[in-house]
Amino acid sequence: QELPGDFVLLSQIDPSIQQDLRYAGRHNFMGRRIAGYDGNECVVKRAVGAALREVQRELRPRGLSLKMLDCYRPVRASRDMVAWAQDGRETAAERRYNPGFSKAELFRLGYIAERSGHSTGAAVDLTLVDLRAPKGPPFDPSRDYADCTAPAALRAPEGSVDMGTGYDCSDAKAHTAARSISAEQRRWRTILVGAMTRQGFVNYSKEWWHFSMPGVASGAYDFPVPRR
Numbered sequence: 287q288e289l290p291g292d293f294v295l296l297s298q299i300d301p302s303i304q305q306d307l308r309y310a311g312r313h314n315f316m317g318r319r320i321a322g323y324d325g326n327e328c329v330v331k332r333a334v335g336a337a338l339r340e341v342q343r344e345l346r347p348r349g350l351s352l353k354m355l356d357c358y359r360p361v362r363a364s365r366d367m368v369a370w371a372q373d374g375r376e377t378a379a380e381r382r383y384n385p386g387f388s389k390a391e392l393f394r395l396g397y398i399a400e401r402s403g404h405s406t407g408a409a410v411d412l413t414l415v416d417l418r419a420p421k422g423p424p425f426d427p428s429r430d431y432a433d434c435t436a437p438a439a440l441r442a443p444e445g446s447v448d449m450g451t452g453y454d455c456s457d458a459k460a461h462t463a464a465r466s467i468s469a470e471q472r473r474w475r476t477i478l479v480g481a482m483t484r485q486g487f488v489n490y491s492k493e494w495w496h497f498s499m500p501g502v503a504s505g506a507y508d509f510p511v512p513r514r
């Protein structure tokens with residue numbers, strides 16, 4: 287597959303890193319595939335991919351794996367998010383991701399960026415999978431799950447360790463340093479942030495899952511996320 291600039295498929299750098307690009311399907315805050323996500327394939331700048339391979343190398347002997355939730359994001363996807371946030375409607379399923387305020391506030395409060403670092407290939411959203419834990423149920427789009435701040439057994443399943451909130455939970459509980467989580471949830475966040483920081487990534491304080499690599503970005507791109 288031809289990719290512009292210095293972009294690579296993460297699967298070619300480290301196929302052991304799990305991928306569940308949530309914006310390529312229905313299990314996300316918009317409840318549908320987001321524009322530009324033609325496939326579930328993590329694309330990043332080469333330096334980011336190399337650093338993720340090193341993070342994975344550190345985690346694997348501990349029985350853990352990275353799971354990518356978002357990688358390179360086409361500019362058209364951010365435009366789709368802006369239009370959705372301003373459409374004046376809000377379903378209960380959408381509200382699960384921002385239980386404390388309306389989706390129209392998501393950009394002003396810093397939970398989604400109009401010009402996202404993801405579009406440069408230098409930012410990623412990710413979590414940890416405990417390779418020794420049982421697999422857990424799949425996401426069922428017809429079910430009424432509890433909101434993203436609820437206990438893990440009640441919220442939509444994500445097939446990953448319990449970080450205290452679901453992915454893309456726009457709430458103070460998702461702030462990386464939140465005090466309102468358990469010691470075990472804090473321990474998982476500390477493991478993820480520690481492993482990523484050691485390879486040069488910087489965490490975004492409002493989202494335990496969002497990391498970027500300084501010095502790698504060189505402009506925003508709009509090619510579609512490829513199919514596998």
Ligand SMILES: C[C@@H](N)C(=O)N[C@H](C)C(=O)O
Binds near residue numbers: 356397398399
């Ligand atoms: C939307 C969320 N996954 C995210 O990535 N937020 C940051 C702020 C962004 O949009 O760049």
Ligand SMILES: [Zn+2]
Binds near residue numbers: 404409410495497
């Ligand atoms: Zn992100």
